[in-house]
Amino acid sequence: MRSTLKASALALTAALAASTAFAGSHSLSGDLKIFLDTSNPAPRATMEAMIARFQEQHPGLNIETTVIDREAYKTQIRNFLTADAPDVATWYAANRMRPYVEAGLFEDVSDLWAEPAIAENLASTKGAMTIDGKQWGVPYTYYQWGIYYRKDLYDQFGLSEPTNWEEMKSNCQTLLDNGVKCYTIGTKFLWTAGGWFDYLNLRTHGYDFHMEMAAGDVAWTDDRVRQTFANWRELIDMGAYVDNHQNYSWQEALPFMVNGDAAAYLMGNFAVAPLREAGLTDDQLDFYQFPAITEGVAMAEDAPTDTFHIPANANNKEAAREFLRFVVSAEEQTVINNGQNLGQLPVNASASIDDDKFLEQGFAMLSSNSPGGVAQFFDRDFPAEMAAEAMQGFQEFMVFPDNLDDILARLEQVRQRVYK
Amino acid sequence: MTTATLPDTDPPKRGWYKRNEIAVTPWLFLAPAILFFAVYVIIPIFQSFSISLYDWDGLGQAEYIGLANYQELMNDRAFEVSLWNNLKWLVCYLLAIPAGLFIALFLNQTVTGIRIYKSLFFFPFVLSQVVVGLVFAWFYLPNEGLLPAIVGWFGFGPVNVLGDPSWATYGIILAGLWPQTAYCMILYLTGLNAVDPEQVEAARLDGAKGWKMLWYVIIPQLKPATFIAFVVTIIGALRSFDLISIMTNGGPFGQTRVLSFYMFEKALSEYGFRMGYGAAIAVVLFLIMLVFIAYFLWSMYREEKGH
Structure with missing residues (x-):
């Protein structure tokens, strides 16, 4: 007993000496x-x-x-x-x-x-x-980024966290039938739309394709890019997003979720604090990973x-x-x-x-659960100029989806200049 | 023989400054102004011209590309939109002049408490543009705003002024007109004080009244006020930046940008790294302003000659 005490005292002194050194x-x-x-x-x-x-x-x-x-x-x-x-x-x-x-x-x-x-x-x-x-x-x-949602609303309409694109859309349809928008978003400052593009593109074609785009190796008029936008358009045509989102900042879009007018928000984890402050409890608020779209594409996240x-x-x-x-x-x-x-x-x-x-x-x-890779975010992965033009295009697309051809042609022009 | 002492015709030796006092003094007084005007206005104009010939991100090496920035501007639709918006601003903003005149005529009477009414009308000009922008942005808000509610009473559908690319610019201009009208009003109110009552009396004896009195007697006498109102309104329209930044941030999808805002976005904002392109936009904006500046200088010159 005594010797162990002595030994530990010795060790302590030695450690102290080492740390001062x-x-x-x-x-x-x-x-x-x-x-x-x-x-x-x-x-x-x-x-x-x-x-x-x-x-x-x-x-x-x-x-x-x-x-x-x-x-x-x-x-x-x-x-x-x-x-x-x-x-x-x-x-x-x-x-x-x-x-x-x-x-x-x-x-x-x-x-x-x-x-x-x-x-x-x-x-x-x-x-x-x-x-x-x-x-x-x-x-x-x-x-992390991901979908923050009103668990109480999902429970009320008998919905569960979706794991694939079909479930995501059918959940959304149920919500819309009950007069609740599926997603809140405020695109006044554009970058929130970049988050949606990131996830739709990562889920449709995977991390490597997304990074090829960021590096400027894929034309914006490429059919694969169009496919991403076609998926996006399905949600837009359903009326999944809150109306007039071009008027709101991301903070101004929070009340839709707090009041139960919208059920979910694709956002970074920083949205949790204001949602809690607005009165949502942890029983009402929950999180799920953005569901898979194309089968076999490895999940990748924005972080x-x-x-x-x-x-x-x-x-x-x-x-x-x-x-x-x-x-x-x-x-x-x-x-x-x-x-x-x-x-x-x-x-x-x-x-x-x-x-x-x-x-x-x-x-x-x-x-x-992010084997595909971890992306930063649209405006951090893509060069500044490309990001600025593209996010503006995303906002336009979300309001006027019919302008897609024009938007993509414009972005392709920018790509050719930015990555020359 | 005594020689009369002539007064010394040769003056005592004077310094260089004393000898050239008349010529030099004005320049001495002008020197500080000239110095600062040169450093902060004249030289930057030429610097803008020269930067606009380069491809430069503001950090690294600048690369000379000749007129390529201007060529790109010609095919840039965002630039075209901004240019048109500038034109809309110039034309619509001039409405502040007649509006200010009529409010001034209306307020130019002696009733109890007229000072209070005058200051109430002048109030918006005292507010910061940022506050004006915020108030109007709330007024226009699609669901909660006052405007959709008012329009709703008359049975019209939902309006989203700032979210609709074809209306947003006019929505912002209207917000800008509110303080600008107050400004023009105050200019005309002071102008009306200087209207010669004898001329009005004489005109009345000759049977002029109503519109004729206004058009042929009052307005000509208000010419100096009109000129100043015109100048400040044009300048106000061309430097419309804060309202756009607050109300729409150039959106939806860049449809409410004007040249100054576009220049800021391209060169100085979060994603702006194109100093050369921004400078090229600034040069175009400068040339547009030059038209007005030349006109103002010319009319002031003519004025001075006339007297």
């Missing part, structure tokens, strides 16, 4: 400027608390945090990356970071990805962070990833790298993504998922 070798100093786009109240508090914990570990560091409005950030990033660069900045994965990577404004952080702690735990998002065989940042959170980068013009890259390591560590990932904070999925495989039915379902779906 570790901290000593990493004592950081100087300024660390961090720019964040997490301007909504909850993410903002999460990030500030996380930075405070980092500060505690590195008291010698003078950390300066700037939070910029999420929308304004998207245009300001161009200026501050070139003129007065911070040491760490938030952004998005995949094609969304390409312009800055190609302009040489993001630091190559492949060295971080070679470290075992990151290489082993972050493998699933490595692809989204890679351009030209190098990694340009680290992810800090991601979230947009938010990221941290080091600008190439940063001054304190050593501290910035340490900060990136800190952000993706299992402990921090568990904390910042839990229900009280971001309420999303941790990127570190060793982190634990919070006890929340949507996060659990989303995590299970992405880790075991």
Whole structure:
């Protein structure tokens, strides 16, 4: 008994010594400027608390945090990356970071990805962070997309979660017969329609085809693309979507679901918080994966990833790298993504998922039921110009499906210019 | 013989500035304005011209492509739509001038509390354009809005002004007319104060009244007010940006864009990485504005000559 105590005391001392040695070798100093786009109240508090914990570990560091409005950030990033660069900045994965990577404004952080702690735990998002065989940042959170629905309405009309296209349509018909719209959507800011295209295309032709399109290798006038739109049109012709969706933002489309005028919403997991706040309980609200359309096509999902980068013009890259390591560590990932904070999925495989039915379902779906691959999102996978034109075309298609030929011809023209 | 001391004809030696004072001083006073005008207006105009000849994403290397951006504009339907919308704005916005005049005539009387009525009519001009846009957007909302309710009383079907590509632009212009009319009204109210009562008296003795009095006696005297109202309305129409951004964000599917909004979308928005193309749109917008600017300068020049 006594000897075990002694042994553990020894071990403890050794561990302590090791940890001080570790901290000593990493004592950081100087300024660390961090720019964040997490301007909504909850993410903002999460990030500030996380930075405070980092500060505690590195008291010698003078950390300066700037939070910029999420929308304004998207245009300001161009200026501050070139003129007065911070040491760490938030952004998005995949094609969304390409312009800055190609302009040489993001630091190559492949060295971080070679470290075992990151290489082993972050493998699933490595692809989204890679351009030209190098990694340009680290992810800090991601979230699933899928169909959030009113379980009480489905139960009332005797419906169950659909697993294929036929069930999806027959469910929808039942709802319509009872005066309930199948899906709410607000397309004023266009990107919500991009989500529908992503899923219809991923389910009709699969992940690889979708990515070929994103890379510009498929003509928009291709018959396979038309098939995706033909499927979409079936829903539009049924009247599946709420009327006048072109007038609403995604938030303004939420009340249709809350009031029971519409039964479901194809959205990212961030829609759960406002739906709960609007009074829907977890008994009324549930989630299912977008059903299969073409048999045999492997399921693939959208899971947009938010990221941290080091600008190439940063001054304190050593501290910035340490900060990136800190952000993706299992402990921090568990904390910042839990229900009280971001309420999303941790990127570190060793982190634990919070006890929340949507996060659990989303995590299970992405880790075991998305064999086809994981896409980012339409406007992050496709180049900016192509995405902007295409999403506008999707909105037009959803209002005037007869304009399809004209829309596709236009998009094909844009494709030929963008990917020349 | 004593020599009379002549007054010293040779003045004491004066500095360069003293010698050139008359010529230099105006330029000194003008210098700050000229400097800022050059840096913020003149030079950027030429920069826009030069950027419009490049293919540039605002970050990397710019590639010289000659007039290719302009060639693309010729076949760009979104550009065409924006151009037509600009024209709609210019024409419809001018309605603010007669509307402002009639409200001014109506309010130009002495009744108890007229100041309150005047300020109520002037109120929309004080509001931010963003607020005006929001209020009108709610007014037009397809299900909850006031307009569909009013139209419903008269037994007409549902209207979705901002969601219908053929009506949305007119819906936004109407929202813009509300504050613009108030602006023109205030210009005419001050103008009416300066109308010569003797001329009105004389006209009345000659038997003029009603429309004839207005057209031949009052309106000619309001010419300076009309000119200013015209200038501010044209400028207001050409820089219509905030209302569009708030009410429709250029939608549905880009049918309510005007050139300034399209330029912003192409060059500076979330997905805009085409500085060259945006600059080309800006140049076209500049040339359109130049027509009006030239006209204004010319009429002001003529005015000065006349006196």
